[in-house]
Amino acid sequence: MIAHPDKAELDKVAVELLQVYGNRELKAKERLAIPPQEMPSQDPHVRVSNMDEVATGYTEAQVKVEALRCLQCANAPCVKGCPVGIDIPRFIAKAAEGDYASSVAVIKESSMLPAICGRVCPQESQCQLLCTVGKSLKSIDKAVNIGRIERYVADWESRAGKRKNPEIAASTGKKVGVVGSGPASMTAAADLRRAGHDVVMFEALHKAGGVLVYGIPEFRLPKSIVQEELDALSAMGVKIEHNFLVGRTAKLHDLMEREGFDALFLGTGAGLPKFLNIAGENLVGVFSANEYLTRSNLMRAYDRHKAGTPLYNSKKVAVFGGGNVAMDAARTAKRLGADEVTIVYRRTDEEMPARREEIAHAKEEGVKFLYLHAPLRIVGDEKGMVKQVELITCELGEPDASGRRSPVEIPGSEAMHDFDTVIVAIGNASNPLIEKTTKGLDVNRRGNIIVDEETCATSMKGVYAGGDIVLGAATVILAMGQGRRAAKAMNAYLAGTGEVE
Incomplete structure (x- = not known):
């Protein structure tokens, strides 16, 4: 597991950057020279043992520095990447000034859920994908961290007790x-x-x-x-x-x-969860990701004293799938006490659809990744409980309908792997x-x-x-x-x- 710089260290660097770049007009070249601000987070060694939020949020100095990185482009390509059309340059400019009330008000002209979207939206494939800063520096990782700024101003509104409900029009009788x-x-x-x-x-x-x-x-x-x-x-x-x-x-x-x-x-x-329709999916110890996450999230399976559902004691967990739900299920399994969690994915890391941040967090937390493998069947013991999974090795062939290269099974590469729990995270209907x-x-x-x-x-x-x-x-x-x-x-x-x- 990788240790992260603590919040105080990141804040200290941001304060120093503000002293250099703050309180004056900046040219585009100067804005491009400001480094992206890292999101403070719990140390991986600590967070795998709790359910607290991993990312702890920018400090005030960090949010101002990150906001200063925005070029305030006249054509605002980032707005075109936002499904609800938030005026991104305007809300970021207000955040750079420290006017967080105005900043969140701009967001709420288009979006009612900034604290949620700032946390879970895939900005890297939407607004940040089109960010001029990222394109200028030739890396999506160096785009302005729009979602993190959005999260900060939304959280500020809540902490400061400044939230106001919108006005309601006169009753229509409808x-x-x-x-x-x-x-x-x-x-x-x-x-x-x-x-x-x-x-x-x-x-x-x-x-x-x-x-x-x-x-x-x-x-x-x-x-x-x-x-x-x-x-x-x-x-x-x-x-x-x-x-x-x-x-x-x-x-x-x-x-x-x-x-x-x-x-x-x-x-x-x-x-409605999808299954693979392979032998053994009815064994004890096989869960859809929906069921597994609902037991933890809604019924607090992780809290043995207050849980509304029994905790399934897993030691070696296989998660089938490569999306955000698979990452959520795998990281939850670690927190529920599994000794070893492996994500089994038919393609490679490059094709994996989950957010890069979620994949990185999973790896930091000790989740293993078994690429280019597909499940053939699940094998149970004499009590009908999961004991092993038969996997076959794959190679990438031609692109499928989605544009990703299709996995092709390699005959004769079948092998048995020991697992006592299987979580199927291949999508929903x-x-x-x-x-x-x-x-x-x-x-x-x-x-x-x-x-x-x-x-x-x-x-x-x-x-x-x-x-x-x-x-x-x-x-x-x-x-x-x-x-x-x-x-x-x-x-x-x-x-x-x-x-x-």
Whole structure:
């Protein structure tokens, strides 16, 4: 494991840089000379034994230094990379001045969840990918750390008690239902409520927050941050009903016809785990990543004294997959006490879709990576519990439909590997419940709801949808973008200016 510089050391360097570059007009060449600020974090030796947030956040000196690196480009390419179109140069300029209230206000013109997005959005493949600084220095790692600045100003607003709920328009008398409580639904609910509609959010589980609560571990996104956003919705007047499974507790037609809802937004996510359909997936000790993470995140499996579910005692864990969910599952397994955790991936590190930061953190924490291997079967002992996994070695062939080179199995390279736990993290599909219980709702062959690209309107009048139920497993910010687009169209529909035939 690699030790990190502590926060005091990083702050000291940042203070010295401020003395050199602060309080004067800087030329582009000077801004490019300012080094990127490293994110302070817990030492890997320490954090593998706790669930506290790994990244501890910039100091004030660091955020000002990082903000000074922004060139304030006139064409603002970073904005084009943001799914919700945040005015990035403007919020960064305010942060450089130390005007954090104005900075976060700029963000909230476009995004209601900056503390969340600053932590979990893949900026390196969105806004930071297009950053002129990164391109000028020929490295994405040297782009302005937009997400870290966003996180700082959002956290400052919360710490300083400066948060203000948006003003609510006069009541329209319209009643709107929001199904699900993840990022798309939270965004839509806020915008619909601001327009003056009565909004009721329906959540199937006993806690709201969707994937932000059950899917993303505490060490990446503290649940208190999500709860703060939900509390803000409640303070705005959004009613949240828990343990309400739309499609079972009530169907969509029931809500529209019997309960009197004038419009509905569907943000139910993609929570149906995919499996490999190989022998042995029904053995004790095989988990979908969804189940594994939900037991830890929502039911506190890591807290033996307060857990709402039994802890499965693993020693040697195999995680199949290479995305962010696989990293979350592997790092959670380490914190739950596993001696050895191995990510088994069919391609190489270069093709791995997880964020570079998450991969680096996993490696720092002792997670092993077995590249160019694919599982063939899982073998159990006499008690039906996982004992071994048969893996086959692969090589990379031609690119597949996604543009990545396809793994090709090498005959005769099969070998048995000892594991007592398997976590399958190869993606999710849409839960078919609403589709199966709703006539007239069009879906594609993957079960995702078909919507109009501009309005997010479905095939049913007055029903809109967004987030993973439409996009498949996507990012928080993309889901938020759809929630905002849908709310705008719904407001027009409810006002009688944008009715869908």
